[in-house]
Amino acid sequence: MEQTANHFPLEKLKGYVAGALLADDLIALDEHLAVCDDCLRLVRGLMNLGRDSCADARVVLESEPPAPPAHLVYRQVESYADGLLTGVELEIFEAHVSECAACAGAVRSLREFKKSIADAETH
Amino acid sequence: MRHKYSVAQQSFNLKPYLLAESVLQSEQHFSDLVARQVAPLVMCIIKHRLHSHVGNHFGLQNPEIDDIHGMVLIKIIEHLRELKKGRYGPTPEDFRGYVSMVAINACNEYFRQKYPEHNRLRFNLRYLLTHHAEFALWKNAEKVWLCGFRRWCGTDRPRRCVVGDELVEKISRSGVACDRHGAGPAGTVAFIFNAAEHPLSFDLLVRVVAELWQVKDCAVRSYDADPVLSDTLADTGVSPLAAIEQRVSLKCLWEELCQLPLGQRTALLLNLRDGQGRNVLTLLPVTRIATIKQISQVLEIPLDEFARMWNKLPLDDKAIAARLGATRQQVIKLRRAGRERLHRRLEQKSRCARKKSAGA
Numbered sequence: 406m407e408q409t410a411n412h413f414p415l416e417k418l419k420g421y422v423a424g425a426l427l428a429d430d431l432i433a434l435d436e437h438l439a440v441c442d443d444c445l446r447l448v449r450g451l452m453n454l455g456r457d458s459c460a461d462a463r464v465v466l467e468s469e470p471p472a473p474p475a476h477l478v479y480r481q482v483e484s485y486a487d488g489l490l491t492g493v494e495l496e497i498f499e500a501h502v503s504e505c506a507a508c509a510g511a512v513r514s515l516r517e518f519k520k521s522i523a524d525a526e527t528h
Numbered sequence: 529m530r531h532k533y534s535v536a537q538q539s540f541n542l543k544p545y546l547l548a549e550s551v552l553q554s555e556q557h558f559s560d561l562v563a564r565q566v567a568p569l570v571m572c573i574i575k576h577r578l579h580s581h582v583g584n585h586f587g588l589q590n591p592e593i594d595d596i597h598g599m600v601l602i603k604i605i606e607h608l609r610e611l612k613k614g615r616y617g618p619t620p621e622d623f624r625g626y627v628s629m630v631a632i633n634a635c636n637e638y639f640r641q642k643y644p645e646h647n648r649l650r651f652n653l654r655y656l657l658t659h660h661a662e663f664a665l666w667k668n669a670e671k672v673w674l675c676g677f678r679r680w681c682g683t684d685r686p687r688r689c690v691v692g693d694e695l696v697e698k699i700s701r702s703g704v705a706c707d708r709h710g711a712g713p714a715g716t717v718a719f720i721f722n723a724a725e726h727p728l729s730f731d732l733l734v735r736v737v738a739e740l741w742q743v744k745d746c747a748v749r750s751y752d753a754d755p756v757l758s759d760t761l762a763d764t765g766v767s768p769l770a771a772i773e774q775r776v777s778l779k780c781l782w783e784e785l786c787q788l789p790l791g792q793r794t795a796l797l798l799n800l801r802d803g804q805g806r807n808v809l810t811l812l813p814v815t816r817i818a819t820i821k822q823i824s825q826v827l828e829i830p831l832d833e834f835a836r837m838w839n840k841l842p843l844d845d846k847a848i849a850a851r852l853g854a855t856r857q858q859v860i861k862l863r864r865a866g867r868e869r870l871h872r873r874l875e876q877k878s879r880c881a882r883k884k885s886a887g888a
Binding site for chain 2: 424425426428429431432435436438439445448449452454462463464466475476479482483486492493494496497499500501504507510511514515518519521522524525526
């Protein structure tokens with residue numbers, strides 16, 4: 406198929422599909438595919454994608470084995486109550502607490518308990 | 529504690545079952561594996577864990593142990609079946625470890641669900657003992673957790689002649705108010721230690737405080753009536769596996785992925801594969817759902833760096849962990865948390881769409 410001067414050479418499109426383009430070419434092609442229907446059609450053909458409209462594209466994700474329920478252990482709740490959790494640990498903690506009523510209850514209970522210790526010492 | 533089964537420390541050999549070619553051989557190996565290795569180990573763990581958690585205080589009945597045992601076996605049998613179908617990739621090296629983890633988690637889940645107030649009290653008292661200057665918590669030579677005043681720390685044996693009921697009676701007769709609001713947590717615990725005059729086992733302290741503070745766990749409510757309880761059940765009606773196997777709209781998937789916190793987003797996107805193991809990210813530019821530039825922005829990775837990474841995707845957990853400054857286990861947890869949230873939100877969207885089309 407002929408390529409006009411504004412399009413990318415077929416070899417580059419093949420390189421894109423094969424995962425062999427250098428970074429600069431990849432960035433440039435990425436910008437081009439966003440606006441060029443012809444090149445996009447060629448790439449989709451090279452990738453053997455169907456003729457479904459892009460809006461209808463569907464995918465089946467790879468399975469992962471279901472994990473046994475992993476509730477928060479005491480150390481995590483303690484660290485959170487003491488303000489010691491940061492970064493990734495904090496994100497994992499908050500993700501679990503947002504999904505698990507039992508652990509959310511345990512966290513709430515410890516916070517209130519901690520406050521009651523402090524209040525009793527003040528009075 | 530002696531148990532009926534003596535389970536030696538050895539890994540389970542799954543190969544005869546997984547490699548058996550005939551259905552008859554496969555089922556024979558399966559039955560053998562479950563009956564002679566898995567089931568005894570699970571029972572051993574459940575009895576040990578629940579005894580150390582619950583002891584005789586809550587009057588644990590055999591039917592309850594059998595229920596938990598049955599529930600754990602169902603999960604493991606399901607997992608074995610899936611392994612046979614080859615759905616989970618390579619066989620786990622430590623299947624014995626997996627079985628142990630499922631059993632331990634089931635026990636923790638049981639205790640947490642059946643006695644949530646006592647479980648919280650345990651956490652709270654442990655916090656007090658480890659943070660208050662006057663108190664201490666330590667393990668003796670028999671690996672029993674003991675507690676008491678800090679000056680008692682290191683004392684090996686609890687005073688066996690002191691039992692919980694005696695202690696509660698002694699404190700009640702003293703007339704001192706040991707409610708949590710009057711004496712406060714530290715005051716209550718100090719009073720108990722003074723009354724005991726010797727270190728106590730941690731379990732005993734929890735029991736005594738629960739008595740004094742009237743901490744009671746409600747009878748199990750109907751799961752149907754209580755959406756919170758049903759949400760915390762280990763087994764839900766929908767298997768995440770089934771949900772993941774549904775063909776999801778790539779556009780919806782991308783929109784939901786963008787909503788995740790950064791760690792979960794990163795752990796998922798850099799490793800996202802379809803059912804054939806292909807990198808899902810490559811579909812986004814060619815369906816005009818997102819450009820490589822937009823994907824790099826969502827991942828908060830500079831474009832030129834991401835462009836250099838593109839051809840190496842999907843990354844393994846070790847590489848993702850290095851990027852996040854996390855451990856491999858943390859990456860797995862992040863991805864799991866992200867998938868659970870995705871699953872929930874995609875299900876909700878799907879339900880809304882079905883309601884809409886039913887109403888239309």
